[in-house]
Amino acid sequence: SYVLTQPPSVSVAPGKTARITCGGDNVGTKTVHWYQQKPGQAPLLVIYYDKDRPSGIPERFSGSHSGNTASLTISRVEVGDEADYYCQVWDFTTDHCVFGTGTKVTVL
Amino acid sequence: EVQLVESGGGLVQPGGSLRLSCGASGFTFGSYYMSWVRQTPGKGLEWVADIKRDGSEMYYVDSVKGRFTISRDNAKNLVYLQMSSLRAEDTAVYYCARRGRDDYNPLFDYWGQGILVTVSS
Numbered sequence: 015s016y017v018l019t020q021p022p023s024v025s026v027a028p029g030k031t032a033r034i035t036c037g038g039d040n041v042g043t044k045t046v047h048w049y050q051q052k053p054g055q056a057p058l059l060v061i062y063y064d065k066d067r068p069s070g071i072p073e074r075f076s077g078s079h080s081g082n083t084a085s086l087t088i089s090r091v092e093v094g095d096e097a098d099y100y101c102q103v104w105d106f107t108t109d110h111c112v113f114g115t116g117t118k119v120t121v122l
Numbered sequence: 123e124v125q126l127v128e129s130g131g132g133l134v135q136p137g138g139s140l141r142l143s144c145g146a147s148g149f150t151f152g153s154y155y156m157s158w159v160r161q162t163p164g165k166g167l168e169w170v171a172d173i174k175r176d177g178s179e180m181y182y183v184d185s186v187k188g189r190f191t192i193s194r195d196n197a198k199n200l201v202y203l204q205m206s207s208l209r210a211e212d213t214a215v216y217y218c219a220r221r222g223r224d225d226y227n228p229l230f231d232y233w234g235q236g237i238l239v240t241v242s243s
Contacts, residue, residue, distance in 0.1 A: 045227040056233035104228045111169035
């Protein structure tokens with residue numbers, strides 16, 4: 015089955031930039047979406063179609079896609095950005111949704 | 123305002139059955155695929171099942187095929203997850219989620235608050 019690999023954790027100081035990667039076989043050929051999940055809450059879509067932001071998501075959140083890696087970048091990190099982040103693609107060979115392993119962002 | 127509200131969770135013994143329901147409001151229910159996604163305590167997200175707009179097609183993760191059934195009632199704006207032959211590893215928070223309109227790049231644009239299913243003797 016298709017696997018998306020993310021670093022388990024990323025630590026960042028307030029005001030700095032956090033970058034979360036999402037790697038998978040030929041992920042460059044797939045469309046990637048990103049979700050933020052704070053403790054005790056449901057996931058929230060923060061980036062779709064690799065780089066687009068839903069309304070209400072700050073411009074500090076951006077997405078990119080290059081080769082076999084997709085990335086979520088959070089600029090000018092705030093304490094409120096502390097959460098788990100998941101990438102997601104659709105594997106059309108199996109008609110299955112696949113989530114990444116998740117990354118816990120800690121704001122120091 | 124889009125709202126998704128799950129119900130029906132709880133404690134069930136291994137081998138038992140449970141039916142989750144998800145009530146939807148704030149959008150034209152029959153125009154969207156609906157999904158169930160679960161999260162084992164302290165772990166990541168796992169997609170469980172999808173159902174097409176008219177209920178004619180369903181898709182499942184391999185680990186629940188033959189045990190779980192997703193269905194919907196478009197007249198009542200409800201989606202269900204019938205779970206049988208439950209195992210300890212099915213213990214999770216189950217989220218009802220709306221799939222976005224783009225069938226070629228599926229995503230989940232709205233989620234319910236989640237409901238806990240615990241499989242234990």
